[in-house]
Structures are given as C-alpha cells and as structure tokens.
Amino acid sequence: MSPSRPRWFKMSVAAIHRVGALEAEAGMHRRLPKGLILMVLYCFSMLASQAQIPSAVPQPSPAPPPPQITPDPLGRDTPLGTVFGFIKAAQEENYQLALRYFQATSRRKPRQEDEKLVHQLNMILNLRFGPFLNQISKDPAGRLDDGLPADKEKVGEINIGETKFTLLLVRVSDKEGGKIWLISSETLAGIPDFYDLLGFPRLEAKLPRWLVDYRPWSMPLWQWIAIALLAPFAFGLAWFFVLLARLCYRLVMRQRNKPIEGARSLSAVGPITLLAALYLHYRFVSLLGASLLYRQYYKLIVGAMLAFGLYWVIVRLTDFIVARIERGLAGRGEGSAHSLLVLGSRAFDALVFIAIALLVLRSWGVDVTTALAGIGIGGIALGLGAQKTFENLFGGVSVISDNVLRVGDVCKVGNQFGRVEDIGLRSTQIRTLDRTLVSIPNGTTATANLENYSKRDKILFKQIVGLRRETSADQLRYVLAEVRRLLYEHSKVESATAQVRLVHFADASLNIEVFAYVCTTEAEQFLATQEDLLLRILDIVEKSGTQLAIAAQTVYLTRDKGLNPEKTSAAEAVVNRWRENG
Template sequence: MRRLSVILILFALLLAPWGHAYSGTTPPGAAPPDVSLQDPLGRDTPRGTVVGFIRAAQAQDFARAAEYLDVKLPTVRAQRLTQELKVVLDRGLNVNLNLLSAKPEGDPAASPKPDRQLIGTVSTETGGLDILLDRVQRGKSPPVWLFSSETLKRVPEVYAEIGPPWLESYLPTPLVENRVATYPLWVLIATLLGIPMALVIAKLLSRGLIPLLRPLVRYLTKEQDDRQLERITGPIRLLMLVVAIHGIVMLFGLPLLLRQFWSRVALALAVIGMTWLLSRLIDILAELTHRHLDRQSRPHNATTVGLLRRLGKVMVMVAGALVILYAAGVNITAALAGLGVGGIAVAFAAQKTLENLFGGITITSDQPVRVGDFCRFGDQVGTVEDIGLRSTRIRTPDRTLVSVPNGHLSSISLENFGVRDKIWFHPTIQLRYETSADQLRYVLAEIRRMLYAHPRVESQSARIRFVKFGACSLDLEVFAYVQATDYAVFLEVQEDLLLRIMDIVETSGTSFAFPSHTAYVTQDRGLDAEKAQAAIAQVRQWREEREVPFPNFPPERIVEMTDTIPYPSPDSALRAKS
C-alpha cells in the first residue's frame, strides 16, 4: 500500500506542475485547430482566456492582461481594472481551471445564453459576482472569449469589499513588492513555512481525533485492544494533512494559480488517504468476517471472503485513479468511450487475465474446492492453500507449491477428497487355483462375517463376491466403506482389515496366488492337508445344519454379528493402554 501511495503521489504531482498545468491547449484526443485561426493570446477557448489573463497579470504585464477584457478604457484605468480583477479572482474564485472548457464553442452546460460562459461566482457580503466570459468577434478576426463588460462593471465595487490579502497589510514593503518567479516574495516564504505548519497541525488533529475514535472502533470490532485502530491511524493522519493544507491555503490567501496547485496536491493526498483508509477497512471487515464464520463453523466461506476482499481493494484503487484523472482535466467519459474502439485490442490482450479472474469467481461461488481441501487436479494431488484473483496455489505431498491459473482450473475435472463422508475399501483377493470350492466358500463366508462385525465398516453396503477366474488366480472382490473421513484413519482400518483377511486365508488352508505360473520341479509342502480337511468339515457342517451363508447371511444373523469383533485386536498396544 505504501508503494502504491508513493506512485499515486508522484502521478498527481506530474499532473499538477506549478504553472504549466493550466493552458489553453487542445485537450488530448481532440483534433488540432487550424493554426491560421488561432488567437496569439490564446483567447480561442474559455480556459485559454482565464489562464492567459491570470498569467499576464501575475507577471505584471497589465497591458497584455487588458487584452482579455471586453472594455475600452484609458491605459491607466485599464491597468487599474486589471489589477483589481486579478485580486478578485485570487481572493474569491474557487474553480478548477482544468475543468474549464477547452473548446472554441465553450461548454453548453455553463452557458447562461449563447456565446456566454459562466466561469464561477465570487461570494461577497453584498451579493455574488458572476465571472462571465463573452465570445466577441471584431471585424474579420476569429471570435475570441473576453471577460464580460457586465462582470467588469462590478469589479471595483467587489475589490473595495474584498481587498488584497490581509497578510500584506502587516508585512514590510519589500516582501510585498519584490517578486520571485512572478510571485511576491511573501507568497513563497508563506508556502515554505506552510508545509511544516501543515504537518504539525495534521499531527495535532490526529492526536485529538484518534482517542475519539477508540470507543467506536472497540465497539464495532468487539476487541479491547487498539490493534485495529492502529491499522487506520496512518490514513487518518494523511487525511488530517489534507485538512491542514486547506486551512493553510485559506489562511494565507495565496494567489489563484498557487492555490489551484495546492488544492490539487491536497486532492491527490485526499484520494490516496481515502483509498488507503478504505483498503484498511476492507481488510478489517474481512478479518472480522473470518472470525464470525469460524465461530459459526463455516470456514469454507472464507474463500469467498478472501476473493471479495481482493476485488474490493482493486475497485477502490481504480476509483482513486479515476478521481485523480478527472481532477487533472481528463475527460473520463470520452476516455471510456474511446475504449470502445481500443477495447477490442485490450480485450484480446487481457483475454487470459479476464479468463483467470472469472475462473476465480466461478471457483469461489461454485466451491468445487475450498482452502484446506485435499484434491486431485489433472495428474497431480495436493492441498489448496489459497484461491486468488489470477491463480490457485496448491501444496503437493512433496511440499512444493503449484500455481494453477484459475481459468485452467475451472475447466478441468477436480476430485475433492476433503468432502468424503466415508472411504471406499475395495481390494481384490487372488487365491491359488489349488483352492477347493469349499475352501473358497469358507474364505468368502469368514471375510463377509468379518466385514459385518467390524465396528469401522459400514455393514449395510459391505460385500465380498467370487467374481472371476483370473489368469493365474481365483479373484474375490471386496466392496466396503470404512467409516472415516481422514485418510490416515482409513489407512489404520485398512491395515487391520487386510491383516484379518490374511488370517482367514491362512486358516482356510489355502494361500494367495502370484501373478506367474508355478512349475513344480521339486516336492514342497504344497497345501496344508490338515487345515484343508478342517475347512471342508466346517462347510459340511453348514450343509448339514442348512446354514450355508450363500448368497448371503440371513438379516437376523447379520444383526447378531454386527460390531462383535474386538477392534483394535486384544493384543493391540492401543487396547492395552485403554
């Protein structure tokens, strides 16, 4: 923010140089007028007339300044009237000279009648004096804008009421009569002294205002410390500096051009201060909203808050820049209309930027992933750390940070592991072809029994089926859901289930198949005949009792078996500690 403030200050100062900022030149974007029709004194436009008169009078070239008046008087009286008009404008005219019309025909909105422009009004106790310009054509010369005779008639009266700046009556004559760069010496001294005075006044105003804001800030933020107040102290001090500058300018009664310069500097500082203050307020509001969402157990909405915070700050910055441009005399409406022509090229150049911006808005609003979710995007996986205006940052298991453009992320398939309510357990068990049918029935029944009985397995959907004769194995497919959302917990339960399956297979007398062909070239122990006979006997007993558990156990038997296996196992270290 400080870097941006410095840039805006420099930008504002470049737009507001001391004297050369005010000219009657053609505004940017307008066609240059015919040189043969231009007035040598710059009276073609209302702005040129006002600025030309002030410059000539400021340089005490009263003969030249009189050329801007629509009046015929003797030289001495004309010069006297010129001096009085200059004082009246310096003391009472409050207009932005850059906003005066720079068109030969003037501004229709400021025309009380054809060929007349209202520049502004000088307020007095006896009534306001309208500063009017008339468009006059003499002979075959091009028409020019001159100070209206109607205005000039009342200038002596208003001058007698307003008079020169009050400070001049208390200053030595050399400070008033001696000039530097067309300004009286006292004006430059007052300007140099006014800068430290403004800083001191701003500091005093801030010290008085901040304690008054402390109770309000604590009430709104529900905090008893001044952390949030300290975040807005800087902008408040800058805004107080603006107030101090206006006070110093009005106190000293500076000439119009110099007053215009400091007014523009104050405006630039005010825009920067308000931009800075609004940005800090947006940050504070976002932080308070985060806390509120955390208290309501809705942290997933924090992503939306973060994106809105960024968008809000960007809009504040753009608005501040537009205000400064408008104050500098740039026709914002014409500039925006001009974008209709150049906007096509800009749109093509900014296509990816806009795509990423709208992609971020889509991700935030649709919320396929949120900050903190573990997800799969393309052929990579990772945890979402931040969703920005341009890209989303994802932390991979290797602890590297991947930045994915939002436009790309919003157009690909995203698999969000963070919203699972349970995790799928689906191994394929491959048994040797030497396994008998009854051994296979035993394995199926015991694994099915174990799935129903396990407390961390969802019994309603659990199943195991003999699905196919594989190339080198008898394939059994397990389908079950482990009641866990954390992957580390799932791995614990999966480990227990796989170990129990190994025990069941070993108890049945068979073993797991290998993905290869077995050639018996020597005598080995082969299948365990004793265990095989035991498994066959168990199946025979089921047949005799008509309790063969195929295609499934009876529902009442499933209810009896549910959650009967001790888990963790009796010899587990976790059970021993409990």
C-alpha cells in the same frame, strides 16, 4: 445605325445562300421545292432560338466570400480568453495591457487610478474567485442558456456578507470589425467598494515591503513562504484531529467490550490524514489571496492528490471487507477461496485506479477518448499474447469457484497423486508421496480428470482372499459365514452394503471377494480398521483348517499308458468308410 439582327436570322440567311450554292454546283435544271427550303429554314430558326434562350436567362452571380475575421491578438474573442488575459497581464503588473480588457467609460480617469483599479480587481479575483478558469465558456458567443442577453456573460459571483460582486463581461465591436469580450463598466464601478471589504490587503500593508515588492514568478514572496509553511502546519493539524478520532473510537469500543478490528498504531499516517491535510491546506491557500492563475494549477495538483487519497481509502476498505469475508469462509472450512478473493480485490483496485486516473486526466484537459481506445487495443494485444496466462487464470477461478479442491485435500490430478498445498492464480501445487512438490497449471487442472480422495464420505474396503484348491466345500461355507458375521458385527463397517462371495476358481486358488465400506473419512482410521479386519479374516481361515493359497504349481507324477490302439483303429475305420461313401 441599323439595329443588330438576331443570331437565328443570320443563320437562316446563311442557310438560304448555302442551298443556292448547292444548286449551282450540281448544275440542277430544276430547283428544289419551296416547301423543302421553308422546312429547312424553320428547323434552323428553332435550333437558333433554343440556342439563344439560355443566354437570355440571367445567371446568378456567385456569392461573395465571407469576410475574413482576424483573431484578436489579446485573446478577447472568448470569455475565457478575456479573463485569462487580464489575470496574466495584471499578475505581471502590465497595467497598460490589463486596461485593454476593460470596457471604456465616458469619464477619463487618471493613469494611477486605472492602475489601482487593475490591482484591486486582481486582488478580488485572487482572494475570492472560486471557479476553475476552464469552467468559463470558450465559445465566442458565450453561454446562451444563462438567461442574460447574448452580448452579456456572467463569469462568477462573489459574496462577502450581504455584499455581492458580479464579474460581468460584455461583447462589443472591435475597431477592426470583430467582436470581443470586455469586463463591463458595471463590474468596474463596484470594484473599489468591494475591495475595501477584503482583509488581506490590510495585512499585506503591514508586512515588510521587500516581502511584498519582491515577486518571483509574478507572486509576492510572502505568499510563497506562507504556502510552504502551511503545508506542515496543515498536515500536523490533520494528524492531530485523526489521532483524537482514533482515541475516541477505541474508548467507545472498550466500553462496549468489543474487539477493534484492523487496529493500527495511533500515530500511523493513513489516507484520512492525507485527505484532511489537503483540505486544510487548500482552505488556507484560498485565504492567502494567492494568484488566481497559479491557484488553477494548484487546484489541479491538489485534485490529483485528493484522487490518490480517495484511491487509498478504497483500497483500505477493500482489504478490510476481504479480511472479514476470509474469516467467515475459514470458519466454514472454505479457506481455498482466498486466492479468488485476492484476485477479485486486485482486479477491483486496478479498475478503480484506471477510473480515477482517467478522471484526473480529464480534469487536466486531456482527451480521455484516445486513452480509452488505447486501453482497448492494448487489452486485445495482451489477450492475444498471453492466452496461456489467461487460460491458467480463468482455470484457477474455475477450480476455486467450483470448490473441487481445497488446500489440504488428498487428490489425484491426471497421474499425479498427493496433498494440495496451495491453489494460486496460475498453478496448483501438490506434495506427492515422494515429498516432491509438483506445480500443475490451472488450465490443466480445470480440464484434467480430477479425483479428490478427501471428499469421500466413507472408504471402500475390498479384498480378494484366495484359499488353497484342496479346501473343501464345507470349509468354504465356514469361512464365508464367519467373515460375513465379522463384517456385520464390526462397529466401523457399514453392514448394509457388506458382501462376502465366492467369485472365482483360479488356477491355484479358490477366490473369495470381501466388499465393505469403512465408516470414516480419515486415512489413519481406515488403515487401522483395515488391519483389524485382515487379521480377523486370517484367524477365521486358520480355524477352518485350510490355508491361504500360495502362488505355486502342483506337479502330479503318474504312469501314462499312451494312446489306446483299439479306439484309434476304430476311429480310423470310420473315417475310411466316410471317404468311400463319398
């Protein structure tokens, strides 16, 4: 059998036959040049050879898909899954399932001995294991930074005196080809000796069997009863300790003759009592040997209550600090900052509450990133929907922080005049002269023309004294001199700025302006001084022999001869000459 020819050779032969066919069809008497035929054959051969090159290069075979790893049905893929699955199976007394979380040993043990080992390890974990289960690694590879080999994981360590028990996991290959974590044989070997050091198993042995054997929700009944009874006991013990602390504090303060600030009833329940009761109850429950699985949920509940107690303590401290600041400001006459302090303390309490709530949610395994994003979006929506409210809020902060108004000030805001009765976070309330209460939004107060009469260091006395037109110049000089002497010598008048001047010839009077400052800031004192000055000025006018002008018109009756005919004729003649002269 002849070897197969390459493809380019076959294409060249076909091209030669094609050229001959073209010559025959055209009936050519002269054949094509040989050079042309050779050039065509060369081009075909090159194209054919290039077309054959890719097929000669071997194509890489596609990578095989990664083998599908079937998750372990018992959850032993991660250290957390192994510990959690064992505790759950042991708590439900499913010993056959719990044994599947143990590393196999070379020596075959009886079934009762294996079940006893499961029970003992479960009791050790319930009594002495401290960490939260969510602190155990959830990574299938475990923790790689603990200094142990990659196939070992140290979950926790328990100490009783000088005896140490280590819960160690090992990673082995499963029958199905996967990797699973099991409780190591080294840990299993140390369980019986460490179990003998525990105290509560002996106590459990002395209890009636029905309290031990009856296990609602997979936990002995006696433990449920003990947890319930320990709650009031821990609270009463904490209340007693807090009562003793309060008594000692009051005795020390009385011996030092110092007042007790913010004193409360000795029997009052506060945040310190709550925190102490929670701590005592937590310690008692830890000694009971309650289920580790249930203790995880118990820790979450106690943690939330501790967070609430901490928030309560912060609120109490904030109120105490604000009260001390208010007393200091009131002593300096700056009581209007009360609203600003209340706003600041409430805002601080709200921020602390949000921060503690987020920490609690995070401890429960909730992703707080979404909550923070929701708070941000909600804040934007709230800001857009409550622009006027925030305008009044920040306007109130501006008014209080600038100290332009205080409660009790007499002021004029826009066209409203009266005494300030309250400066709130939303509005300022003013009692008018008609005894009506006007509420002005703080946004308006912050932008309006505000005139505070209580801020005056002295009060202006300004009067226009109008004398009759018949008053002579000498009478005017006398009045001016005597009024000046009155102002200069008066004890309540600032003599350096006092002025008395004749300022205007009116239609029915000669006007004298009296300008002076009364050295007082009290309205009652100013009115009394003003009354005294006006009465003395009236006496001076009367002594001068003239009188105050009365708003009236004086009519004079005379005989009018009409227009002067001679002057009229002369004026007309002059105008006629102007016309003639062009």
